[in-house]
Amino acid sequence: MRYSAFSIVRNALSGNLNWRPQWRQPQPKSHYDVIIVGGGGHGLATAYYLAKEFGVKNVAVLEKGYLGSGNVGRNTTIVRSNYMLPGNEPFYEFSMKLWEGLEQDLNYNVMLSQRGVIMLYHSDGQRDAYVRRGNAMWMEGVSAELIEREQLKKMIPFLNYDHARYPILGGLLQRRAGTARHDAVAWGYARGADQHGVDIIEHCEVTGIRRENGVVTGVETSRGFIGCGKLALAAAGNSSRVGEMADLKLPLESHVLQAFVTEGLKPCIDHVIVYGGGHFYISQSDKGGLVFGAEIDGYSSYAQRGNLATAEHVMEEGVSMIPGLSRVRVLRAWGGVMDMSMDGSPIIDRTSIDNLYLNCGWCYGGFKATPASGYCFAHLIARNDTHPVARALRLDRFARGYAVDEAGAGPQPNLH
Amino acid sequence: MSAYRLSSGGLVDRSKVLSFTFDGRPLRGLAGDTLASALLANDQLLVGRSFKYHRPRGIVSAGPSEPNALVTLGSGARSDPNTKATVAELYSGLTAKSQNRWPSLGFDVGAVNGLLSPFLGAGFYYKTFMWPRQLWEKLYEPVIRRAAGLGRAVLERDPESYEKSWAFCDLLVVGGGPAGLMAALTAGRAGLRVILADEDFRLGGSLLSETETIDGSPASAFADRVAAELRSLDNVTLLSRTTVFGWYDDNVFGAVERVQKHVAEPSAKLPTERVWRIAAKRALLATGAEERPLVFGGNDRPGVMMGGAIGTYAERYGVSAGKSVAIFTSGSSGYRTARGLAARGMSVSTIVDSRPDAVDAAPDGVRVVRSGSIIDTKGSKRLSGIVVERSGYEELIACDALGMSGGWSPVIHLACQRGGRPVWSEDLKAFAAPDVGGGLRVIGAANGVYTLSGCLRDGAGKAAAIAEELGFHAAEAPLPVIDAEVEPSFAALWYVPGAKSKAFVDFQNDVHAKDLGLALREGFGHVEHAKRYTTSGMATDQGKLSNINAVGILAGMRGVSPAEVGTTTFRPFYTPVSFGALAGTSRDTHATPTRKSPLHEWAKKNGATFVDSGLWFRSAWFPRGGEKTWRESVDREVLNVRANVGICDVSTLGKIEVFGVDAAEFLNRLYCNPMLKLPVGKARYGLMLREDGFVFDDGTVSRLADDHFFVTTTTAMAGAVMSHMEYCAQALWPDLKVRFCSVSDQWAQMAIAGPKARDVLQQLLDEDISETAFPFLSARATALRGGINARLFRISFSGELAFELAVPAGYGEAVADQIMEAGRAHDICAYGVEALNVLRLEKGLLTHAEFDGRVTPDDAGLGRMFSAQKPDFIGKHLSARYGLTAADRMQLVGLKLVDKDKEKDMRAGAHLLKEGMKPSTLNDQGWVSSAGYSPVLGQHIALAFLKSGRERYGEKIVVWDRLRDHEVTAEVCDPVFVGSENTKLKA
């Protein structure tokens, strides 16, 4: 069923009784050409592009919970491609371009809102680092602007210009960046993949990976054994656990990242604003809630909940940046479990097992990467060849000495 | 008194009349009112508009679950949007405004959405607004956004203050109703340190609206008596107006106390709100139970309220919710409410009971319709009648208030915030708290105990058990006597069939039963999917009223038990908490602590301009009369250091004493260059790597004795280096005998640099500091004339003859004054970090602009410091990896402008391109790390990282700053601009 204003009107006139499920609930088949473990944004996007772009249609996505129950359903919805390192920038820009055509491609409104992401700087040194980043973006053909204080005051008048601990001197703006409705991304990809014949199997937990003669033959699941030609892991947050089933040792720690939303408010914050005096980012959803987050809690965890000390710190930073947030009430806090990699960058690669493929380590960057991650992973699975924009994101980069360390923090995951 | 205020009764003070306004209209209430009860008393039932369809909405509840009665309190910078009128304590001078309506509450243009509702079903926006693409940003999204939200945040600076406090106790009791009070009393009498937190401004909870008597007197009097005794106990802390919003690991609770939200003129001495972090050995959850609304056609008409709320308004506030009240119930509670109202003299016309065989007793003269359903309601902005259906017959019954009672749900949010899932109880027909261990137990109605005597017994019993566990003894005390009471019963009724108009599940977000049906049809039948697709339960009330019905309806449609559907996840915050309260005092200039150098006042009196450097303030430059720009000052300072002498505050550098017989061995493993044989009395530049081979920090190491070293770090990394040393000593090599002590704060340290530095400094010292007696890289303890202990180092970060002098911090200012005095004849000047930066740039010395965490010693031109001979040091092994040694790595180079025009500059952050090459990530040759004007050379110079840079001296390269539309051509050169390489670190 194609979605359009017309379909809405036609269905409304028949009492909205004729809408069909957005994706099927198939019984698992005994064998698939490709099984993707993880029914989050990346797994679903991978399935969609495999089927649509690479002609691999006998695909299953296995999800242990409900579809989109991982980080695609719990993040701050930011979409951007303002990276500095040559290993990252082309990849995230590829993702940004896919975002820009995603709704038409999927026939699903994911409410991409290119309202601009501005990262504030508070010192000359920070400005220089952002200039370096902005120029790296331009090298890749991505437009960026340096907004100086006076211009910024006109653009975003409510920032703490006069009483801040660290003066707000300006910001680096990417106008094309913005937000997208996170759940809709999962649902849109699910519907798209389903329409191309992919079986999305929810509530099907992978409990083991069966190997014969050094190759994967299928997975044990809570719904029985399912055979496959190729197995693709896209279970960020739990990558180590899934990897363990195939004796993969991964450069990852699982960490909890909290995000928050306020009560619904009339539109007041038009951009995505990133504080440079700490690590805080905020935007307003189309529904009116201010959505914000900051740094991870810092300890390795598989619990989808955070601690109060971190939450309080987040609020301190928020009020420091925007004093007027003080009387706004925070409605809800939640925690996502992320793969923090050893250099803060993701991994899309083959593994030592020929038909086992790995997609993990998304750190803070998973949501914005969804389309490119899916596309590049599908490319790798279908062609056994790394997509050009993902070449720096290989697993062996640590052994070879080519970490993609955007923060320059070294191999301590909780510092990225 | 107004028409809706009962002539007597209630816990309001009829002698204290409070004036307030609603939408500008002056109104009056009584002390003890909430805004909601005062509005009801003034016949202001209509208080808001719903989110999507802008339907007129009235007050529904009498507590924190309120979905409709959201108002903006206050004005300007003191606005509090989305405040629940049902919990807002009335005060004189309160101003409230309704929300989400235009132009007015009575006539709201947005209500047209209601007519379009067939097209605005759940998730409709995912299916449209996609073509043409450009219109989403330009038209569709702005329209959707304009409709977003309810209240308006002004985003002005909040004039009020906030704070936090820690609290520790043996027992935290959450909720001051019958069970909570009894528990606190039992534990308090037994001597436990008890905290009782209650969100209301008056302790008592349901006792305040109770119709039953305790020990023969009104229940509220019992509450007052217990509260008074608790107040008299030193070991009990009563926190009223305090909502416990979260339960965290280790039995730590977050709570917010509204210290001054109920006063018109807050005292400057007190915070507006205070967040408590309460570490409790044990906690009892006494949060009561929530009455369930019924989902029937027209159930959102103003005047349709929770039955218990109508009772509360009558009993506690002396307010009648209507002239003629009807009750719609699926259980005995509706009858109880009716009896209470009748006892207060209110007119109850009808009880519609969904059950066929109920035996509950209705008050005299009240008609009971058994097996009845309400299928529609009448009226516009206030209810005028209900359409009751029974056995196929419909009847219109006039009434102006309807109380609904669909049974009870224990309030168990806190118990489920740490991963425990609610457990469906077939007995309670509700989700109950899971067993979460001994730290938190549930009592009273929250535990499914619905009689008053049961609640008192449950509270006393569990508190006594906890007292015993913690080694206290709770004396047996007789429980209060309650008059005859009936155990309430009800039938679960998730949805009333036959609705003739929309039957709302989530009032605020306008989710009605059909939306859930649509969600299920489209495959969103999982409770989380249904919530996300329809937005049911996502409003500011977080579904406190709606969630259970949504679960029940989904269960019904899916043909399974509610247990199988389950609930969505309970997460903090129980009720919304302000940013300000959670941030506390850390805001504005107090967002982080500030560190001041011992030479801060000295710099200030010498006219310094300060700049932030982490937590520190550092002096940036020292402008003198006639200098119009910072560049003029900095140029003068640089030239003066090169020609004469300058003094610079370097106290902010990290300073660490390293002691122990293994200190030398330890430092030798820590730095990549050799430290083992550093002679006593000597200093050495040191480079520390991370274990992955990249530079971590640089600094100096001075050996003051065989087993005593003095290490300096950069300002930014002082803390990190200290932690790193502690890690290495404790976790890696605990057998090395080495100890550290940070003395960053003990010493004021100043650099005295320039050709005349020795002449100036010698005047303060008896000790000979000539080139022979105190050569380059000397380091030792000394004393100033006059007896001040000092340390003197012959080290330089400027390339000039330079000393660093450290004196006890308190003497810093006096010593710096003396140096200035001694230097006057030599034209000494104070210089700041900007001049320091130019001086080091001219010499090719590096800072964190270069050491950005991705640089190897070799990249930085310091490869010779890497000691391949040493058997082991941090970072050695992984330094050998291919990627760290590849020939095409970016290496540090200098850049000089080809065109020496003074006006042309290079800027840090620019990238490098081969001449004639198109900009692209592939063609990117490197980047400029530091740049500045060298007054010595009379031109702009820069340090940059360039691919294979050291092979490319002499090459012309484009310095490309597209971000600022700036492009110049530079020549690649040796990074040491002034003097040659071998004089880099020497004086």
Add this chain to the structure above:
Amino acid sequence: MASLITCPHCGVRPKEEFAIRGDASLVRPAPSASDEAWHDYVYVRANPRGRTVEHWHHVAGCRRFLVVERDTVTHEVYSVVDAAAAVRGAER
């Protein structure tokens, strides 16, 4: 865990007094160890779901590194010991 840690030297302390360094089960290889051993030490993490040991640095307290043994799902803490003592214990 995550709210309070019982430091063996200082008693019960709030989380914000600590900085977390990471996996405490790793043993630094000998200088002569293989590239793979070094790679694993610096880059590979077991990242268990369940019981784990982690280095917490009591930065605002005794400034000792502690080995916190805890559960990554329930956040229950099983033990907290001084890191140096833990190393010595392991060597014995």
Add this chain to the structure above:
Amino acid sequence: MVRDYNNRHALDQKLRGTPKPANADHLEVSHWQAIATVLAHAGLDAAVERALSSTPDLSLRYCGPGEWLVVSHVDTPVGLMRRLDMLCGTQAHVVDQSDGRVLLRLSGPSARTILAKGIGVDLHPAAFAHGGSTNVLCGHIAVNLMASGADVFELIVARSFAESLFDDLMAMGRQFDISSAFSE
């Protein structure tokens, strides 16, 4: 040149001026005292502690295993170093911190309530006994805290943080009209 060096106290700017009356809750800043860090050699923690705690006029503050701050109100900094060297010079490393630390004394009936606004440690007398001391975080600042009397607490803070801590404590005590002054 003849030198006469003044030692400037870190809170000179804050507290200089005419003295004000001390209220019930009072923050007193000690103007003169000697403070040193003592780091015991491996295995000698107990011996060092014994030597120091048995010496009159020395007040010992626990920092961590084998590490204390020693405060003396009778010695000069140099004098304290000399005394400590004699007492435990072969058993410990001794570092002068007299200029690097600032000592503040909070006293009054609300002292615990005030400190609870910044310190996440149970200060109830049963939990934090008279004479006890420890390093602890106060707000965002690390301090050494000692219960030096029934309702008296001493905080020792790194000099560069002293102004920030002072401002914090005054804000924490504003509800109780806290006063402040240099000690006599």
